[in-house]
Structures are given as C-alpha cells and as structure tokens.
Amino acid sequence: xxxxLLSRMIPAACCLLLIISCQKNNDTTTGGxxxxxxxxxxxxxxxxxLMTHNAMNNAExxxxxxxxxxxxxxQLEDGVRGLMIDTYDGPSGVxxxxxxxxxxxxxxxxxxxxxxxxxxxxxxxxxxxxxFENNGSNSQLEKAIKDARLDSISFVYSGTWPxxxxxxxxxxxxxxxxEQNKTPRADYLHFAWSKIFDTYYTYFxxxxxxTKVNRGGSGSKDLYLVNHWLQQELxxxxxxxxxxxxxxANRRSTLSKRVQDCAKDNNHFINFIGIDFHEIGDALAVxxxxxxxx
Numbered sequence: 001x002x003x004x005l006l007s008r009m010i011p012a013a014c015c016l017l018l019i020i021s022c023q024k025n026n027d028t029t030t031g032g033x034x035x036x037x038x039x040x041x042x043x044x045x046x047x048x049x050l051m052t053h054n055a056m057n058n059a060e061x062x063x064x065x066x067x068x069x070x071x072x073x074x075q076l077e078d079g080v081r082g083l084m085i086d087t088y089d090g091p092s093g094v095x096x097x098x099x100x101x102x103x104x105x106x107x108x109x110x111x112x113x114x115x116x117x118x119x120x121x122x123x124x125x126x127x128x129x130x131x132f133e134n135n136g137s138n139s140q141l142e143k144a145i146k147d148a149r150l151d152s153i154s155f156v157y158s159g160t161w162p163x164x165x166x167x168x169x170x171x172x173x174x175x176x177x178x179e180q181n182k183t184p185r186a187d188y189l190h191f192a193w194s195k196i197f198d199t200y201y202t203y204f205x206x207x208x209x210x211t212k213v214n215r216g217g218s219g220s221k222d223l224y225l226v227n228h229w230l231q232q233e234l235x236x237x238x239x240x241x242x243x244x245x246x247x248x249a250n251r252r253s254t255l256s257k258r259v260q261d262c263a264k265d266n267n268h269f270i271n272f273i274g275i276d277f278h279e280i281g282d283a284l285a286v287x288x289x290x291x292x293x294x
Contacts, residue, residue: 005039016267027200034284036126039291040165044175045222048290050283051082051272053201053229056097056112062097065103067229067241072112079284080127081246081273085112085146095144096136109141113148119242120153120173127164129175129272131192131225138178138185140287145186150174154188157195161222179215192272193217199262201227201274204239206248209258211265219268226262228255229276243277250281259286269294 039047052075058068068075072083090096098106116128134141145151155172167173177192178185195218203209209228213219230249240262248254259270270290272286275283 003061018272020281028113032036035123036052036081036164040168041163042294043163044127044161044167045271046269048270048287048294049081049272050079050287051084051129051131051195051225052080052278053084053227054086054099054276055080055083056085056107057099057105057241058254061105061107063146065099065104065240067099069243069277069279072115073119075278076116076123076126076128078278079287080126080278081117082131082274084133084274085109086133087141088134089140093140095140095141107244110147110195111145113144113150117148117150117153120233125168127167127173127175129177131177131179131196133190134178134180137184138189142179142186142189145188148178151186151188156187157190170207193221194227195221196223196272197221197266197268198225199227201229202237202239204229204233205230206254209254211258211262213266219266223271224262224268225272225274226259226270227274228258229274241276243280246275246277246280250275250277250283252282252285255281256289257285259290 033195052068053068055072055075057063057066058070058073059066060069060071064182080149085101086097088096088098095109097109097112120126120128132141153171154174154176155167176188177190177196179192181191193216197218198214200212228249230245231240233239259273263270273283273287
C-alpha cells in the first residue's frame with residue numbers, strides 16, 4: 001500500500017534510526033493460534049479477515065523502517081489472513097519486494113510467497129488473501145507466483161463468491177488482487193478496485209481516523225477494506241511507521257469504534273482490516289466480534 005514514505009526523502013534518512021530506537025520494544029501480543037473453522041459455511045464476502053499493511057516490510061527479515069515486527073510466517077500463524085505486499089521489477093527478471101526504497105530492505109518476491117505456500121500446505125483449512133501493490137510488470141509478478149506454486153491454488157472469480165468450505169474443497173485457497181489495472185494479466189490476478197473499496201490510509205492521530213471512501217468508488221463493491229494504522233509525521237503530510245502508535249490504533253476500543261463507524265456510514269460489512277504491528281493490541285478480538293455478528 002502506498003504512503004509515499006521516504007520515496008524521495010534521502011535527506012531525512014539520518015533521523016529514522018533515532019526515531020526507531022526510541023520506540024517501545026514490549027509487545028501486547030495477540031498470541032495463540034487462529035483458524036477460520038467457525039466461518040467455513042459463510043461466503044467469502046461474509047467474512048472479516050485481519051490483514052497486515054506492508055506485510056513483507058518486517059523487522060524479523062531485517063527491514064530498517066518496518067510496518068510489522070514479525071515475518072509473514074509468524075503473521076499467518078498468529079491469525080493474519082490477508083497480506084498487503086509491494087512488488088517491483090528486479091534487474092535480472094526476478095521480481096523484488098520492498099517498500100519505497102530498496103536500500104531500507106528488500107528480497108526476492110518469490111521467497112515471501114513461498115512462505116504463504118508453506119503455510120497453506122501445512123494448514124489445509126485456511127485461506128489467505130493478498131493485495132499486491134504491483135509497481136512492476138505483471139510478467140515478473142506472475143513468474144514469482146508460479147515459482148512459489150501459488151498459481152495452482154489461486155481462486156478465479158467467475159461471477160459469484162463461494163463459501164470458504166467450497167473454496168477449500170476445490171483447493172483454491174489463495175485469493176489474489178492487484179492495485180494497478182495492468183494488462184495482460186493472469187485470470188487469478190483480480191483488479192482490486194473492481195471488487196474492493198477502501199478507506200484512506202494516511203492518518204497521524206486517532207482523531208484523524210474517518211470513514212471516507214478512497215479507492216473503489218462506493219459501497220456497491222463486494223468487499224470493504226478499512227485501512228487502520230497511524231504514522232509518525234516526518235514532513236508535512238508524509239509519515240513513517242511508528243510502533244508506539246500501534247498501541248493506540250490497535251486498541252480494542254479505538255479499532256471497534258472505527259470499524260463500526262465505517263460499516264454504518266458506508267452501509268457495508270467490513271471484510272478486511274489492515275493494520276501495522278499485528279501483535280500489538282486486540283485486532284483479532286475485533287475480527288472475531290465482526291464475524292460473530294454476521
């Protein structure tokens with residue numbers, strides 16, 4: 001997902017490490033293990049999934065200015081079922097993943113996607129959705145998907161959304177979206193904003209959170225993504241991730257109010273909640289509450 005972080009901010013880089021070093025290291029972790037077992041007889045559009053913003057940009061894999069603390073494997077094990085992943089073309093024809101500046105951390109996209117495939121292989125009753133911010137070519141993205149063996153288990157929309165049980169029984173347990181409507185592309189790469197509408201994503205304080213629709217146009221879309229994270233404002237209108245702010249954003253009272261307001265104002269069930277630092281706060285409890293209400 002975009003937040004124009006540092007993309008043209010080399011002069012500001014020297015202050016980033018100081019900011020990061022001052023952030024809290026103690027986590028209020030979600031802990032435990034999560035499954036979709038209670039939701040199997042619901043349609044895909046009737047289920048709320050926890051999603052991690054810039055999932056690949058995590059401290060465990062050595063990224064310098066992370067949005068997440070832990071690897072994608074850990075995120076999925078903890079109950080995350082949606083990933084936002086940035087993609088770029090690599091110089092040797094191998095797609096890369098990083099956020100904004102490669103110098104702050106990058107890796108081959110296929111290695112990240114192999115983590116997803118490994119998780120799905122070892123959890124045959126689970127489904128994972130990915131929204132790719134596809135800054136590079138579809139050809140390199142699709143090669144990474146194929147090399148990770150995700151293409152063979154990727155769902156293809158054909159006019160209706162099935163139940164999770166139907167998806168699982170058919171072996172199609174990866175649901176893939178792309179933010180940019182580039183063609184040609186594989187049929188399993190769905191243009192996100194033809195199926196999803198979302199909120200804005202640049203917020204610097206709890207008071208900034210709103211319910212305004214950003215991409216996707218309106219509540220007539222099948223799926224609704226609430227982007228819910230706070231950034232530290234580095235320059236006017238430009239922010240960076242800050243772990244301390246996740247203690248506010250991911251607090252149950254704050255998150256519950258936001259999703260309730262979004263659902264009410266846009267008259268739509270919440271399908272994805274995108275957050276930073278998933279281990280902090282009570283996001284899974286909020287997801288459970290939403291699913292119990294459907």
